[in-house]
Amino acid sequence: MPEHIGEVIAAATTEFQVQVYELHNTPPLGSLVKTADGDVKIYALVAAAETGSIDPGRQPIARGQEETDEADLFHHHPQLSQLLRTTFRALVLGHTTQSLLRHYLPPRPARVHGFVYLCPPEEIREFSQPLDFLHPLISVPGQDEIIAAFLRRAASTYLEPETFLLGAGKELAILLADQPQRLNALLKRIKP
Amino acid sequence: MTEEEFFLSSHPASLEEPQRLGMVVSGSLSEGLEVKLDGSVSVEAVRSGRLVAVQGQNQRFLGQITDVRLAAIDRLLTVTPPDVADPFIAQVVTGTSTYGILKVIQSLALSSSGIEEAKTIPGHFSAVTEASAADVEMAYGTEDARHFYIGNPLDMEVHLHLDLKRLVERSSGVFGKSGTGKTFLTRILLVGILQKADAVNLVFDMHDEYGWEGSQEGGARVKGLKQLFPDQVAVFTLDEESSRRRGVSTDFVVQIGYDEIEPEDMATLRETLNLTERGLDAIYELGEKYGRNWLNTFFQEDNRTLQEALGERAEVAIGTLRALRLSLNRLKSLHxxxxxxxxDSVKRVLTLLDARKNVVLEFGRYRDNSEAQxxxxxxLTRRIHEHYVKRKESARGDQEGPVPLVITIEEAHKFLSPQVASQTTFGTIAREMRKYNVTLLVVDQRPSGIDPEVMSQIGTKLACLLDNEADIEAVLAGTPAKGELKKVLSKLGSKQQALVLGHAVPMPIAFDVRDYGTPQSYAELGFGSWELKQKAQSNISDLYGD
Structure with missing residues (x-):
């Protein structure tokens, strides 16, 4: 089992919030992550990561004027890494039940404190095989950056990334038939 | 045979699977199918006239592409087109947002019970592929005793065969505008009829193209029937001098006596000789009075004497006779x-035809002389007509009638125009001579000039490129899906492509005409493996009996 990178700290049916253990060390945008709820594995896409204070009342302030190196700053103020945290939002795309992959929402949301893992390439490939997950993603506005990022990452797990991207592009072309400008912009982001 | 076995046997797994083109998205039996082209197939790769197969649930349909159209999934796309300068985007939108639509006319249904005209259509989203070689062979037959290879369906390597026995059962026609290969195609058909149709040919070779040798675009000489079938063909000529000059060996020089010309023959010449109604009446009077010698007498006697002689029977104005003489004197220039x-040249032709010998009549210098033609x-045709009617009627029930005869006639509009078709024997043959084992093979560039009643009797039509609306209309009159075939016909290549429809083929099909004129083409025609086998077989039976 690969090492978990963080934990669920808030969960809803369509998305969950993850805090990563290592400050700033969020998985890249569009990465596929998973968390488990008993036998059910929940798959989600990394979207909108942020780093900020753990206490909403206490905002970070600049401290490094005297420092020459950013690393030194954390070295001289060791409490900083405890007061700050990095979190990301994960959009739920699908799940498995009885080891079968389903490209729709799980019956229950993820569990808070559930461990979150990065999916290995073969799992990404398996997940991206039918492109059914694109439809729910497209229907939510403002996700195009994440869609493009995921498709680029998924493509890199294939022997022939161009073929995968072409297939995905064609699927998008059908889904976005009535929005040619959005399609155009999206295609420019995923072209090999 | 079960359904499964049928499909297995009729579509053996070949190394080259026919390419998938798309799927049926809409359609009707009367107007044909709409097929959405797959994104992987370029619109430019599919052409009108191409044969395609549609796999339905229980039947396989054969049809041909009649139109290709571009479509977009949304109208907005045509207003704000995607950035196709980017090859990736261009590739993505092809076949998805933008796609090709094929119009397909389905004509045949192949099922375990055989081939039949399509009486229904395949369901939604049935797969459409290029027709396979097996499809073509199943529908159009393979090389055998009656099927003759005439060319290849457009964009296909497989041989297309024509059922020649069916072709000669009814009159047929080769049409196409000048320079599109009518003569070329007719020559091939004649060779086929000679080989396989069990019929004899009489060819009115107005332009000296079929007898000894013919010419092809670019001036190359090609072999005529006599060179290919020396024992089966006799070449007659009207102009010995021209034949000699061209170094053509002819069998007979035709001479026609004035006493062989009957007043009825003049009726058909009415237009070419500018005969008036009165003039024609006078000819009939002369015929009544002098019988076979009417024309001889007319040329020997002067107008006054004739007027007096005829006066006993009818009043003929001297002016009429004068005008008539002016017209008929033109006959004297026909040597x-x-x-x-x-x-008796006509008798000679008949004897040869009865002996199953084919006759080609060359016109030599009279190639452009309408009177002579x-x-x-x-x-000739009138006498043959009389002969065949007599032969057929005297044949008892258990006897076969005379050998089927195919009369090939070029410039057919001269003999079959609405004005003269009712008077000429050709008109009679086209209308009813099938019963008497005589059919026509008409070759013409203006089918619209032929009497519609005659056109409707033409069983098989082979049309090269035609672009005149009236001509296309004339060729396709009475054909189902005429509108769709029109598109195919007007898009044929200007050389060596033709559309065949009618009695001899199960469904209309456009094809590239087979090669003729190269050494290899002669070998294919005369010494193909099938013919060799037949020849060997017949030699064996000659030696040892059946």
Whole structure:
């Protein structure tokens, strides 16, 4: 089992919030992550990561004027890494039940404190095989950056990334038939 | 045979699977199918006239592409087009947002019970592929005793065969505008009929193209029937001098006596000779009075004497006779016409035809002489007509009638125009001579000039490129899905492509005409493996009996 990178700290049916253990060390945008709820594995896409204070009342302030190196700053103020945290939002795309992959929402949301893992390439490939997950993603506005990022990452797990991207592009072309400008912009982001 | 076995046997797994083109998205039996082209197939790769197969649930349909159209999934896309300068985007939108639509006319249904005309259509989203070689062979037959290879369906390597026995059962026609290969195609058909149709040919070779040798675009000489089938073909000529000059060996020089010309023959020449109604009446009077010698007498006697002689029977104005003489004097320039012919050329032709020998009549210098063409062709055909009617009627029930005869006639509008078709023997043959084992093979560039009633009797039509609306209309009159075939016909290549439809083929199909004129083409025609086998077989039976 690969090492978990963080934990669920808030969960809803369509998305969950993850805090990563290592400050700033969020998985890249569009990465596929998973968390488990008993036998059910929940798959989600990394979207909108942020780093900020753990206490909403206490905002970070600049401290490094005297420092020459950013690393030194954390070295001289060791409490900083405890007061700050990095979190990301994960959009739920699908799940498995009885080891079968389903490209729709799980019956229950993820569990808070559930461990979150990065999916290995073969799992990404398996997940991206039918492109059914694109439809729910497209229907939510403002996700195009994440869609493009995921498709680029998924493509890199294939022997022939161009073929995968072409297939995905064609699927998008059908889904976005009535929005040619959005399609155009999206295609420019995923072209090999 | 079960359904599964049928499909397995009719579509053996070949190394080259026919390419998938798309799927049926809408359609009707009367107007044909709409097929959405797959994104992987370029619109430019599919062409009108191409044969395609549609796999339905229980039947396989064969049809041909009649139109290709571009479509977009949304109208907005045509207003704000995608950035196709980017090859990736261009590739993505092809076949998805933008796609090709094929119009397909489905004509045949192949099922375990055989081939039949399509009476229904395949369901939604049935897969459409290029027709396979097996499809073509199943529908159009393979090389055998009656099927003759005439070319390849457009964009296909497989041989297309024509059922020649069916072709000669009814009259047929080769049409196409000038320079599109009518003569070329007719020559191939004649070779086929000679080989396989069990019929004899009489060819009115107005332009000296079929007998000894013919010409092809670019001036190359190609072999005529006599060179290919020396024992089966006799070449007659109207103009010995021209034949000699061209170094053509002819078998007979045709001479026609004035006494062989009947007043009825003049009726068909009415237009070409500018005969008036009165003039024609006078000819009939002369015929009544002098019988076979009417024309000889007319040329020997002066107008006054004739008027007096005829006066006993009817009043003929001297002016009428004068005008008539002016017209008929033109016949004197036809050197094959003599007061009395030594040899009965017509009888000779008939004897040869009865002996299953084919006759080609060359016109030599009379190639552009309408009087000569109309007179000779009509005179000969009239006598043949009488002969065949007599032969057929005297044949008892258990006897076969005379050998089927195919009369090939070029410039057919001269003999079959609405004005003369009712008077010429050609008109009669086209209308009813099938019963008497005589059919026509008409070759013409203006089918619209042929009597519609005659056109409707033409069983098989082979049309090269036609672009005149009236001509296309004339060729396709009475054909189902005429509108769709029109598109195919007007898009044929200008050389060596034709559309065949009618009695001899199960469904209309456009094809590239087979090659003729190269050494290899002669070898294919005369010495193909099938013919060799047949020849060997017949030699064996000759030696040892059946």
């Amino acid at each position: 094959f016409l003599v007061p009395h012919a030594q040899d 109309v007179l000779v062709a009509n005179l």
